[in-house]
Amino acid sequence: MKKTLSLLIILVTLVSGGVVYWLIEGRTSLPEGIIVTNGRIEAEQIEIAAKAPGRIAEILVNEGDMVSAGTVLARMDNQELQARLRGAQALVNQAQKARAAAKAAMAQALSQRTLALQEFERASALHKKGHISTAALDQRRSQKDSAIAAHEAAKASFDQASAAVDVAEASVAELEALLEDTVLIAPRDGRVQYKLAQPGEVVGAGARILTLLDVTDVYMTVFIPAGPAGRLALGSPARLILDPVPQYVVPAKVTFVASEAQFTPKSVETQDERDKLMFRVKLTLPRDLLKQYEKQVKTGVRGRVYIAVDPQVAWPDHLNVKLP
Incomplete structure (x- = not known):
């Protein structure tokens, strides 16, 4: 009886194994x-990193969060940059006033040059007719030359003042760009995979703050x-x-x-x-x-x-x- 039961179990096992094998082979055959x-x-993966060294002010997302392109992920401390920006904006204002003054001086010098040229032309005509002396003509010529030189100097001062405005405005633009870089945004839709730093930490340039998964x-x-x-x-x-x-x-x-x-x-x-x-x-x-x-x-x-x-x-x- 025991021998018969053992043979039955073996037979069932073999049959079951054959069925399983047939099912697997049938399913996986290609x-x-x-x-x-x-x-x-x-x-x-997209690494969100600090462009410049500084302290992390806040991180606004957590691991696993889904974010859209343009979402603010973190902010770096920017108090120093804000102070520098205010100073640069003050320099722009000062440079613009200096340029306005240089422009007014250039206009005045142009007026004096025009007058000196007119007086020299009249003096030349009178000298040809013998109505004024050569000394008087030379005096008008000297005044004309001085007025021309003064106008050229006024133009140079205006150009210099304009360049100073450009430099000051460039400094403001640079600081504004640096301030924009303190706000870390998502470049595309994705999921926050890792948070690699914490608020309050001081990190170097290029330090990774977050990792996004596209x-x-x-x-x-x-x-x-x-x-x-x-x-x-x-x-x-x-x-x-x-x-x-x-x-x-x-x-x-x-x-x-x-x-x-x-x-x-x-x-x-x-x-x-x-x-x-x-x-x-x-x-x-x-x-x-x-x-x-x-x-x-x-x-x-x-x-x-x-x-x-x-x-x-x-x-x-x-x-x-x-x-x-």
């Missing part, structure tokens, strides 16, 4: 023209052998089945194929596969799909990748797109 590999979800620019990098890579074209369709949600099939397409072969990273493939030259391929997920599921997008998620190297091949039923 038509010619589709290759399979694995990879990890990645996304473009959830509309998500991709997976895989490595495939030279044979299939040579058949790939940009835009070739692909399907992703992610480990955490194997019930869904996510569409993607080929957006980059390396022009040269390379060894695959140790973290991606087995030793045997690393010994072969492989081509790096980038698969990008549709932006409209990512926008729809932006709160669910996560990087670092691993999964299997199916790529159609033959544009005419039909996807098997289990690889048809299936989304939540």
Whole structure:
């Protein structure tokens, strides 16, 4: 009886195993023209950094927050810059007044030059007729030359005053730009991935404050052998089945194929596969799909990748797109 029961258990086990094997093989068998590999979800990261050294006044977002392009993320302390800006604006005001005075002096010098030229011309005419002496003509000539020189000096003073205004205004513009740089804004839509500093910390130029994740620019990098890579074209369709949600099939397409072969990273493939030259391929997920599921997008998620190297091949039923 015990022997019969044992044989029955073994038979059931073998049959069950065969059924499971058949189901797995039936589900994972692929038509010619589709290759399979694995990879990890990645996304473009944007580092939000301080342009100049200073103290962080406030950080207005937390890790995980979704932000839109133009959102203020953090502010650096700007009291010193504000004081310098007020001083520069005062210099602009002073320079503008000096330029106005130089302009008035130039106008007066021009009037005196015009009068001196007219008097010299009259004196020349009278001298030709013998009505005035040569000494009187020379005096008018000297006055004319002095008036011309005074006008040229007034023009130079006006030009110098105008240049001083330009310099002062440039200083104001520079300080205003520095003040704008103390406000850190999101350059595009995304999710706050990391907060790398805290309010009150003093950081150097280029220090990273936050890291944003562009959830509309998500991709997976895989490595495939030279044979299939040579058949790939940009835009070739692909399907992703992610480990955490194997019930869904996510569409993607080929957006980059390396022009040269390379060894695959140790973290991606087995030793045997690393010994072969492989081509790096980038698969990008549709932006409209990512926008729809932006709160669910996560990087670092691993999964299997199916790529159609033959544009005419039909996807098997289990690889048809299936989304939540």
